[in-house]
Amino acid sequence: MKKFIRNFALFSVISISVLIGLVYRYADGTIDSFYLRFTTPPAKSLIIGSSRPAQGIQPHHLEKGLEDIDYEGPFLNFSFTTENSPFGPYYYEAIKKKLNPKAKDGIFIIGVDPWQFSVDQGNKNDPRRFREADYAPGNMTFMSMDPNFEYLIKNFDGGFREIIRNRRDPYRRLHKNGWLQINIDTSSVDLKERMYDTAESYIQMGNDRNFSTVRLDYLDKKIELFKKHGSVFLVLMPVSEAVREAEEIFIPNFSKMMENLAGEKGVTYLDFTSYSNSYLYTDGHHLYKDDGARFSLLLAERLKSHLE
Amino acid sequence: MLFNSLPYLIFIPIVFFSYWYIFNRSLKLQNLFLIGASYLFYGWWDWRFLGLIIFSSTVDYLIGLQLGKTEKKKDRRSLLWISILVNVGFLGFFKYFNFFVESFIDAFSFFGLQLHANTLSIVLPVGISFYTFQTMSYTFDVYKKRVPPTNDVIAFFAYVSFFPQLVAGPIERAERFLSQFLEKRSFNYGEAVDGMRQILWGFFKKIAIADNCAVYVDQIFGNPDAYPSSTLFLGAVLFAFQIYGDFSGYSDIAIGTARLFGFNLMQNFAYPYFSRDIAEFWRRWHISLSTWFRDYLYIPLGGSWGGKWLTVRNLFIIFIVSGFWHGANWTFIIWGALHALYFLPLFLTERNRVHMDVVAKNRWFPSIKEFFQIGITFLLTTFAWIFFRAETVTGAWSYLSAIFSRDILAYPAGSGLTAVWHLLLFMIVIEWIQREESHGLTGGVFNNRFLRWALYFALFFMIMLLGNFTGSDFIYFQF
Numbered sequence: 001m002k003k004f005i006r007n008f009a010l011f012s013v014i015s016i017s018v019l020i021g022l023v024y025r026y027a028d029g030t031i032d033s034f035y036l037r038f039t040t041p042p043a044k045s046l047i048i049g050s051s052r053p054a055q056g057i058q059p060h061h062l063e064k065g066l067e068d069i070d071y072e073g074p075f076l077n078f079s080f081t082t083e084n085s086p087f088g089p090y091y092y093e094a095i096k097k098k099l100n101p102k103a104k105d106g107i108f109i110i111g112v113d114p115w116q117f118s119v120d121q122g123n124k125n126d127p128r129r130f131r132e133a134d135y136a137p138g139n140m141t142f143m144s145m146d147p148n149f150e151y152l153i154k155n156f157d158g159g160f161r162e163i164i165r166n167r168r169d170p171y172r173r174l175h176k177n178g179w180l181q182i183n184i185d186t187s188s189v190d191l192k193e194r195m196y197d198t199a200e201s202y203i204q205m206g207n208d209r210n211f212s213t214v215r216l217d218y219l220d221k222k223i224e225l226f227k228k229h230g231s232v233f234l235v236l237m238p239v240s241e242a243v244r245e246a247e248e249i250f251i252p253n254f255s256k257m258m259e260n261l262a263g264e265k266g267v268t269y270l271d272f273t274s275y276s277n278s279y280l281y282t283d284g285h286h287l288y289k290d291d292g293a294r295f296s297l298l299l300a301e302r303l304k305s306h307l308e
Numbered sequence: 309m310l311f312n313s314l315p316y317l318i319f320i321p322i323v324f325f326s327y328w329y330i331f332n333r334s335l336k337l338q339n340l341f342l343i344g345a346s347y348l349f350y351g352w353w354d355w356r357f358l359g360l361i362i363f364s365s366t367v368d369y370l371i372g373l374q375l376g377k378t379e380k381k382k383d384r385r386s387l388l389w390i391s392i393l394v395n396v397g398f399l400g401f402f403k404y405f406n407f408f409v410e411s412f413i414d415a416f417s418f419f420g421l422q423l424h425a426n427t428l429s430i431v432l433p434v435g436i437s438f439y440t441f442q443t444m445s446y447t448f449d450v451y452k453k454r455v456p457p458t459n460d461v462i463a464f465f466a467y468v469s470f471f472p473q474l475v476a477g478p479i480e481r482a483e484r485f486l487s488q489f490l491e492k493r494s495f496n497y498g499e500a501v502d503g504m505r506q507i508l509w510g511f512f513k514k515i516a517i518a519d520n521c522a523v524y525v526d527q528i529f530g531n532p533d534a535y536p537s538s539t540l541f542l543g544a545v546l547f548a549f550q551i552y553g554d555f556s557g558y559s560d561i562a563i564g565t566a567r568l569f570g571f572n573l574m575q576n577f578a579y580p581y582f583s584r585d586i587a588e589f590w591r592r593w594h595i596s597l598s599t600w601f602r603d604y605l606y607i608p609l610g611g612s613w614g615g616k617w618l619t620v621r622n623l624f625i626i627f628i629v630s631g632f633w634h635g636a637n638w639t640f641i642i643w644g645a646l647h648a649l650y651f652l653p654l655f656l657t658e659r660n661r662v663h664m665d666v667v668a669k670n671r672w673f674p675s676i677k678e679f680f681q682i683g684i685t686f687l688l689t690t691f692a693w694i695f696f697r698a699e700t701v702t703g704a705w706s707y708l709s710a711i712f713s714r715d716i717l718a719y720p721a722g723s724g725l726t727a728v729w730h731l732l733l734f735m736i737v738i739e740w741i742q743r744e745e746s747h748g749l750t751g752g753v754f755n756n757r758f759l760r761w762a763l764y765f766a767l768f769f770m771i772m773l774l775g776n777f778t779g780s781d782f783i784y785f786q787f
Contacts (some may be wrong), residue, residue: 001495008504011761015768153314153777161727161773305395 004276019160023147025164029174030248032156034080034136037098038147038175043076044103045230047178047210048095048222049087049111054079057109058296059177065300069307072106072230077178080137082115087215089127090138092222096268097143099229106230107303110222111237113203114251117216118209125214149284173254181289184282191282198284206250218263231307232267235299238275240284268306270299309352311561312515312777319349324568328495335492342569346471350434357433360398365468368443369461372450376457377544384451391447394442401419401431407636435475437633442599443468446482448604454703463489472565476558478576478596485573493570503567505764507750511561512767513748515775517735518553520728521546523776529697530705536715540707547697548690548773549732552581555594558712560747579743581689582738584681587660597633601626616656623655624648634696637703643695650688663766666744727774734770 029036033054047057059075066073078098085091100106120131132138136155142148152163156230173181184191226232237246249252254270262269272295279291287295309316323345331341351358371391375384416422434784446467449455458464467486473479528535528543535543559576566573580592590598606626610620624645654660665684668674674682691708698704738748745751749767754760 004495004497004500007501011764011768015765015772019769019772096719136686159775160771161775164773 020147020149022164023149023152023160025091027147027152029176030169030172031158031163033172033174033180034084034116035148035151035156036176037076037078037080038136038140038143038148038151040076040099040176040178041144042098043074043078043106044072044100044104045075045108046095046099046226047075047077047109047111048085048091049079049109049235050113051079051081051180052113052239052285052287053077053109053111053235054081054175054178054180055182055282055289056237056295057111057235057299058179058289058292060175060179060257061293061296061301062303065297066107066304066307069304070105071307072103075107075177077180078137079111079178082113082118084132084135085137086116086118086130086132087219087222088130088212089214089218090130091133092218094137094140094143095222096225098137099225103229103230106226107307108224108226108230108232109299109303110219110232110234112219112234113236113239113245114211114254115205115209116219117211117251118205119212119215121208123149125212127214182282182286183289192215195240195242195281195284199240199246202243202246202285203249209305210248211251219261220265221244223267227265227267232265233268233303233306234262234267236269236271236273238272238279238295240281241276243285244273244276257307270302272298309349310512311558312511315352320565327569332541335490336462338493339460339462339489342471343462343469346466346469348467349471350474351672353434357436360433360436360463361469361474362441364395364440364443365465367391368447368468369458369464371447372457372464373459373769375447375450385424385673388447388451391444395444399436399440402436404636410646413639428581435649438477438479439468439474441479441597442481445479445600445604446486449482455486458482458486458490460490462535468473470566470571472562472569472571473573476555476562477594478559478562478574478575479600480596481600485571495570495683499567500616502750503564505754506560506564506567506668506747507562508764508767509748510557510562510564512775513553513557513560513735515557515771516731518550518557519776520731520774521553524725524728525550525609525697529707532710538714538715541710544690544694544697544707544711547601548581548686548693551693551696552577553735560632563747570625575746579739581686582682582740582743583685584663584667585654585659585685586664586688587654589685590647590651591664601630605629607709620652620655623651627651637699639695639698642701642704646692646695650692669744731770731774 027035027039047053047062053229054077057077059077061196062075076098078095079085085094119125127133128139136151137143139154140150142150152160156163169207171183173183175181194245223232223234236258251257255273259269259271274297275298279295280288281291282288309319323341327338327341327345347358347361350361368391371387374387378384378387415619446455446464450457463486466489467480467482470480525543525547529540529547532540532543556577563573563576574596576594576596578592578595580589583589583592606622609622609625610618611622614622627644627648628641629644631640631642631647634640634643651660654662667678694707695701695704698707735748741753742748742751749763754763
């Protein structure tokens with residue numbers, strides 16, 4: 001038996017070490033849109049929300065704008081998508097694990113939009129049937145492991161082969177700080193089409209989904225959690241007029257609702273929807289990377305005015 | 309629990325070490341532990357259906373005891389029928405109820421009569437066809453006095469539920485398998501190492517071969533109208549390898565795992581795609597099922613002793629029942645019937661037992677004749693697999709029509725298949741070299757330690773880097 005265990009252990013240690021080495025070497029921000037966020041250590045300042053902050057808030061620009069401020073950085077953009085990280089128990093548990101418990105003076109930016117409170121029709125408040133239950137970050141146990149085999153096994157479709165081949169995706173790169181850089185040419189004729197399609201799809205989504213009070217409760221919980229570790233900001237990012245109108249149909253006076261909530265919880269609410277026409281979008285609701293940089297600097301300026 | 313899943317990766321070392329280090333003090337304790345582990349393994353999928361296994365085991369255990377007490381032919385026959393009714397009843401309800409209701413309605417509507425009957429939303433318990441056949445074989449054997457009834461309830465329950473082969477076989481017999489639960493087992497280094505090799509080979513066939521083929525097969529069978537006939541043909545060939553990699557891979561993992569625990573399961577696949585005719589194919593494909601049908605259906609029906617035409621009838625019955633065993637769908641019945649038709653000329657010309665030995669024995673390569681025989685047999689099985697894979701008979705028929713009616717010489721679609729072809733070639737070469745051995749990684753070829761370890765690492769990295777980890781089920785779980 002001892003010989004068997006020794007030989008098997010030898011085989012396992014060598015092969016798994018080589019595999020870990022290969023994955024560590026090749027798994028980077030080009031493999032998909034989420035992986036790197038599960039490899040970084042727990043953060044003291046976080047940006048959370050859907051794909052809007054994931055693509056539109058760039059931590060390095062935010063940090064540049066907040067240079068004069070004393071806070072516990074660096075920022076990690078831990079936002080995903082409306083499908084993966086709407087407010088709810090799964091995202092809340094993931095954030096708890098990704099938040100450095102030692103943080104005392106962090107900055108927490110919560111990107112809010114109506115779809116973060118949406119559930120499929122017929123499932124208003126049953127978290128077991130929430131759409132994000134089986135996907136990252138909801139299905140993850142280990143949020144900060146490098147390489148993160150749990151993520152690769154559960155959520156990465158391509159297999160180890162795709163990691164090793166490391167095909168560079170010219171359109172997408174996830175940075176170590178969590179910012180998802182999308183390289184789309186906004187001058188192309190496709191842009192108009194994409195913007196139209198997004199607005200249409202949001203109108204349709206508004207018909208297919210309901211507002212969930214459970215999700216609202218979990219935003220409340222997140223605010224309470226973050227308040228123990230620093231300053232909290234609810235941020236409504238700019239989107240195109242067409243998207244804003246579609247969202248207004250789904251939850252009328254959404255901005256007012258968030259403002260009231262922020263007031264109740266004693267945190268700051270920043271509404272940037274009046275800047276809608278000041279930015280370029282890749283599809284109507286995701287900021288183009290250069291405009292995301294400008295927006296991040298503007299956001300830093302506004303944060304600064306509240307923190308000073 | 310799937311063999312290719314994270315929970316199993318945690319489950320198996322815990323069970324292995326507990327079995328040999330904690331529960332090895334007494335045979336009863338070890339068997340009891342195996343029952344617990346097996347029920348956990350099965351219950352991981354759906355614990356509610358554990359009741360079926362327990363009930364089926366209890367019925368056959370008690371019937372076995374009663375058969376041991378009575379010599380009256382009538383009573384013995386009644387006991388046998390109780391076992392058949394209970395086990396086939398379970399199968400009939402869970403697997404075939406809706407099929408019969410729907411077929412009944414279809415038959416009436418054919419004559420212009422509209423019937424309205426509700427089908428039930430029935431979940432098919434994983435592996436039900438396997439463990440019911442295993443428990444029934446015990447009762448048959450006790451009835452026929454091939455084995456004595458066992459008084460050891462723990463050993464019997466462990467025999468029925470033994471986790472490596474519980475959900476997809478090999479379907480074991482009491483005569484050779486139950487006895488292994490009644491004897492003290494000791495760890496055997498050679499067996500365990502060879503078992504690990506067999507597991508490695510099984511994983512290679514499942515993850516690197518079957519699951520990679522599945523990606524293309526699903527695309528092609530999912531939308532056959534979108535492809536030229538050459539691609540449809542390619543899809544059928546890939547499915548032939550998918551199902552072989554999937555099922556023989558499962559069997560290798562099951563047999564290898566059993567060997568780690570000191571058990572010896574029967575060989576389930578003996579390189580069937582190197583068969584020179586359909587009769588040989590069926591001596592090499594899913595051996596535990598085909599011998600089960602031979603012993604418990606074909607022979608009781610009279611086998612080949614009742615004259616030529618009675619034998620033909622019996623042949624058709626076992627092939628069709630074998631097809632129906634795979635699933636409640638006409639596609640499986642046609643698949644079985646096709647194989648019966650393939651077999652028929654061999655039987656009528658008394659050539660069904662020509663190829664009893666391994667092909668090209670003591671030679672490196674087959675003769676040209678053998679090569680063509682292998683090719684034709686493979687094509688015939690591939691043709692039949694189309695019915696096995698299709699969801700409806702109409703679907704299978706239109707797939708076949710499209711193969712023979714469109715541009716067969718067009719370059720087949722399927723970018724990214726290069727890696728799959730290389731993997732298939734690798735598997736075929738290894739299995740050809742090993743065709744006289746019990747599995748792909750055993751025997752004299754691997755006596756050289758350097759070659760052996762190089763192959764282990766090569767296989768491990770082929771699985772990890774070229775395998776498909778979408779966590780797909782084993783096809784035979786659904787049966």
